[in-house]
Each structure stands twice: as structure tokens, then as C-alpha cells.
Amino acid sequence: MTDAGLRLIAAALAVGLGAIGPGVGIGIVFSGALTAMGRNPEAEGTLRTYMILGFALTESLFIFALVVSLLIAFQII
Amino acid sequence: MTDAGLRLIAAALAVGLGAIGPGVGIGIVFSGALTAMGRNPEAEGTLRTYMILGFALTESLFIFALVVSLLIAFQII
Amino acid sequence: MTDAGLRLIAAALAVGLGAIGPGVGIGIVFSGALTAMGRNPEAEGTLRTYMILGFALTESLFIFALVVSLLIAFQII
Numbered sequence: 001m002t003d004a005g006l007r008l009i010a011a012a013l014a015v016g017l018g019a020i021g022p023g024v025g026i027g028i029v030f031s032g033a034l035t036a037m038g039r040n041p042e043a044e045g046t047l048r049t050y051m052i053l054g055f056a057l058t059e060s061l062f063i064f065a066l067v068v069s070l071l072i073a074f075q076i077i
Numbered sequence: 078m079t080d081a082g083l084r085l086i087a088a089a090l091a092v093g094l095g096a097i098g099p100g101v102g103i104g105i106v107f108s109g110a111l112t113a114m115g116r117n118p119e120a121e122g123t124l125r126t127y128m129i130l131g132f133a134l135t136e137s138l139f140i141f142a143l144v145v146s147l148l149i150a151f152q153i154i
Numbered sequence: 155m156t157d158a159g160l161r162l163i164a165a166a167l168a169v170g171l172g173a174i175g176p177g178v179g180i181g182i183v184f185s186g187a188l189t190a191m192g193r194n195p196e197a198e199g200t201l202r203t204y205m206i207l208g209f210a211l212t213e214s215l216f217i218f219a220l221v222v223s224l225l226i227a228f229q230i231i
Contacts, residue, residue, distance in 0.1 A: 005083030008149050012087035015145045016094025019138045023098020023175070024105070026138070030131030031109025034124055038113025041120045051127070055134055062138055069145060073154040082160030085226050089164040092222045093171025096215045100175020101182070103215070107208030108186025111201055115190025118197045128204070132211055139215055146222060150231040 011073040018065020022058050029054040088150035095142020099135050106131040165227040172219020176212050183208040 033051035037044055071077045110128035114121055148154045187205035191198055225231045 001078045001083060002080055005080035005087075008080075008084050008087035008154070009090065011145065011154065012091035012149060013094070015142050016091045019095045019142050020098035023100070023102040023135060023138045025102070026135045027099075027102025027105035027131070030127065030135070031105045034106070034109040034113045034127055034131070037127065038117040038120055038124060041117065041123060044123060048127075059134070059138075062141070066141055073145070073148070078155045078160060079157055082157035082164075085157075085161050085164035085231070086167065088222065088231065089166075089168035089226060090171070092219050093168045096172040096219050097175035100172075100177070100179040100212060100215045102179070103212045104176075104179025104182035104208070107183045107204065107212070111183070111186040111190045111204055111208070114204065115194040115197055115201060118194065118200060121200060125204075136211075136215075139218070143218055150222070150225070 007072060007075070011069045014065050014069035014072060018062050018069070022062040025058040025061075026055055029058055084149060084152070088146045091142050091146035091149060095139050095146070099139040102135040102138075103132055106135060161226060161229070165223045168219050168223035168226060172216055172223070176216040179212040179215075180209055183212055 029051060033047050033054075036047050106128060110124050110131075113124050117124075183205060187201050187208075190201050
């Protein structure tokens with residue numbers, strides 16, 4: 001059990017735990033957009049814009065976790 | 078207890094933890110789409126498009142975790 | 155405490171953690187389908203199609219975790 005093994009554990013924890021919140025959050029964003037579109041299909045264009053914005057901002061949290069995971073995995077930190 | 082054992086733990090943690098968030102998120106996406114279709118069946122085509130988009134973007138988080146898990150498992154990192 | 159013991163822990167973690175998210179997600183998919191069917195029983199055929207699609211795509215995340223667990227358990231990785 002050396003630091004090389006713990007490095008792999010750390011990389012896995014970063015990407016695994018980092019996917020929990022955004023995974024749920026992105027689903028909630030799209031669910032809200034789909035519900036709104038079913039209720040008012042004429043607003044599709046406006047809803048799409050904010051849906052993509054919400055997706056990108058939620059996804060950004062996972063990207064940070066992924067970057068930290070890759071920094072650990074490839075021994076940059 | 079060597080690094081080879083820790084490598085297996087890390088691969089399991091990455092894929093296991095990575096499935097939690099997207100697993101819930103994909104369910105929420107489909108639930109929102111089904112609710113909207115029940116309310117407004119005429120919008121099925123539009124809703125299907127965004128449902129598949131939401132599924133794919135939520136699934137992508139799990140794919141990242143799976144890739145990290147396989148990178149660890151097959152000793153690439 | 156040898157690698158053989160860690161292998162068992164890893165196999166258990168992969169399948170156990172991997173069941174959390176899809177387990178909740180599949181429940182949410184069926185809940186949404188039931189809500190929509192209760193509101194609009196005439197749309198049952200359409201809703202059933204998407205319900206099964208949603209179930210299969212959510213289940214796929216667990217299948218990936220199960221495959222990784224079996225790969226670990228049977229010493230393929």
C-alpha cells in the first residue's frame with residue numbers, strides 16, 4: 001500500500017463523488033424544461049435557451065471534479 | 078495489501094459512485110417527459126427530442142466515470 | 155489482509171454503489187408514467203413505449219456497474 005495506490009483511490013473518489021450532484025441536477029433541469037414545454041409548447045425557444053444555460057452551469061461543477069481527478073491521475077499534483 | 082488491490086477498489090469506486098447521480102438524473106428526465114406527454118400528447122415529437130438530449134447529457138457524466146474506472150482497471154493510469 | 159480480500163470488497167462496492175442511483179431512477183420513471191397515465195388514460199400506448207425506454211436506459215447504468223463487479227470478482231481485471 002503505497003502512495004501510488006492511494007493516488008488511484010483519490011482519482012476515483014474525485015470523479016465518482018463529483019458526478020453525484022450534477023447527475024441529479026442535470027436531470028432536474030431537463031425535467032423542469034420538459035414539463036414547461038408540455039404545458040406551453042409555444043415557449044419552446046425561450047425554454048430551450050434557459051435549459052441549455054442551466055445544463056451548462058450544472059455540468060461545470062462536474063468538470064471541475066473531473067479536472068481535479070485527471071490532475072491527480074496523471075501525477076500533475 | 079498492495080497497489081494491485083487498491084487499484085481494484087479504485088475502479089469499483091469510480092464506476093459505483095459515478096452511477097449514483099446519473100442513475101437518479103436519467104430517471105428524473107424520463108419522468109418529466111412522461112408527465113409532459115400525458116398532459117399534452119400532441120407535443121410528443123418536440124418532447125422526445127429534448128428527452129433524448131437530456132438523457133444523453135446526463136449519461137455523459139456516467140461515461141466519464143466509467144472511462145476513469147476502465148483507465149484505472151486496465152492500468153493505463 | 156491481502157489483495158484477495160480487497161478484491162471481494164471492490165466487487166461488493168461496484169455492484170452495491172452502482173445499484174443506488176438506477177434503483178431510485180427506475181422508480182422515478184415508473185412513478186412519472188403512472189402519474190401521466192392516471193391523468194390521461196388514452197395516452198397509455200405512447201406512455202408505455204417511453205416508460206420501457208426510460209427503464210432500459212436507466213437500467214443500463216447498473217448493468218455497467220455489474221459488469222465491472224463481475225470482471226473484478228472473476229479476476230479478469
